[in-house]
Amino acid sequence: MVTEALDFYLPNELNASSPPEKRGLRRDHVRLMVLNRASGESRHDRFFHLSNYLNPGDLIILNNSRTIPAVLYAKWFRNHILITSKVEVRLARMHREENTWDALIVPTTAEIGDTLYFSSELSATVINEKGDSPLRRIRFTKNGSEFFNLIYSLGEPVRYEYINHPWDLDYYQTVFASHPGSVEMPSAGRAFSWELLFQLKSKNIQHEYIQLHTGLSYLLDDSWNPTPEENKEEYQVSEQTMKRILETKASGHRVIAVGTTVVRALESVANSKKLSGVTNLYITKHYPLKIVDGILTGFHEPKASHLDMLTAFVSEHHLLHAYDQAIKNRYLWHEFGDMNLII
Known part of the structure; x- marks a missing residue:
């Protein structure tokens, strides 16, 4: 299938080339753009204020896969x-x-x-x-x-052309990473600190973990572009996590996926009725989300297939307008960049 990914102009200087810690920021102090799924309205804040945009009873799902030196x-x-x-x-x-x-x-x-x-x-x-x-x-x-x-x-971690320094592997880990296997960092969870997770929990915003090991996304040859369906990844969701998800949905609260990997894993469970397996699920605006109510993610580069997934949450028009606002406000892209909550 040909991807439907959206295109836009991204200035080179908005590619985050260094970790926030090397820019004088705590990891949970990166910027946060909050995008309303229905209205398309954007708000601008810092990530450590995340609890202001979630409700007691909401459930955050994180990917605990650990980045390897691939x-x-x-x-x-x-x-x-x-x-x-x-x-x-x-x-x-x-x-x-x-x-x-x-x-x-x-x-x-x-x-x-x-x-x-x-x-x-x-x-x-x-x-x-x-x-x-x-x-x-x-x-x-x-x-x-x-x-x-x-x-x-x-080994050493995978590093793409916008990264100008061979940063240590520790910079490519989330604080809760525990199961080695990801070739590229499940980067949507990078901004979380233990302090922020504790703050969220104190406000009855709970979290659970799934596991999906990310694969290599770029094969150094623009003439060979695998389709999203060819990107097969293994996932595991525990019975405890699935039970908590179903309880959250039944009580009328929201399930917030941290990253496209989590969306892919949870929606694969909804489709296959299996808590573990290999998925090649490709989510677009035509896909009716069955489990996930919102997504916390980084900013994705032009034509990336991840943008297709975001259109399952918000219209292309609202998404492109929000990305235009992010560019005008100098948000930073990629694994060391800023964050986007779509809810």
């Missing part, structure tokens, strides 16, 4: 012959088969049977090519906690 470097061998002493390997998404990942190997000419040596303790073999895709499927020699311990010592 960029690795390896020696590349074919038939035991060294091809190059340093090749970049970007993990794209984890598979349910143990120790198996889709990965972007730069350059992308790796073949089945090629071996990648990351260290004396870790290597991987190319086991499949992905058709016309630049991705390759690779199988590591380690799995589970042993695998993650090794890549945490070897």
Whole structure:
């Protein structure tokens, strides 16, 4: 399916290139634009005032996936012959088969049977090519906690061109991240602090967690743009979280998703009636939301498929007008940027 993503002009200087902490701000002091779903009216505030826009009894759902250092470097061998002493390997998404990942190997000419040596303790073999895709499927020699311990010592976080400094992995984590697996940070939750979560709870605004590991969104080749349906991600929602969601809905209160990953997971549960699985759900203005009443998210770049999802919450007209206001008010974009509550 061709995406319906919206286009607009985003000045380069509004791409947040450094974490708020490096700009002299606490993470929960980034800016907040609140967009009314019905009227399209926008209000401008700071994120630590979030409770002013929610009601007692509302339920916030957070993604507790932890960002991994998904960029690795390896020696590349074919038939035991060294091809190059340093090749970049970007993990794209984890598979349910143990120790198996889709990965972007730069350059992308790796073949089945090629071996990648990351260290004396870790290597991987190319086991499949992905058709016309630049991705390759690779199988590591380690799995589970042993695998993650090794890549945490070897790798670095994915960094796109608007990031001008190799920030430490800690800057790519939410305070509540607990389950490693996301190639890119589930960034909508980054602005939360423990103090803010406690403040919300003291006002009877509760929170629960789901888990969805995010994949690699950009494959370094503009000529290959996977559709949202090709972006398959694994999700898990606990029985406790689902019970709390149903109770919230039954009592007439709102379920607020923190990030597009949470929307995708919860709406996938609504469709499949399964609390865990792999989803390729693509949400647009034509999709009737079944669980989620509002979304807290960052600002998305022009033509991003995430914008399609936002039109399930608010009309294209209201969304584009709000983004125009955000640009005029110098809001910052991307994972280190400002926040947008649509409710």
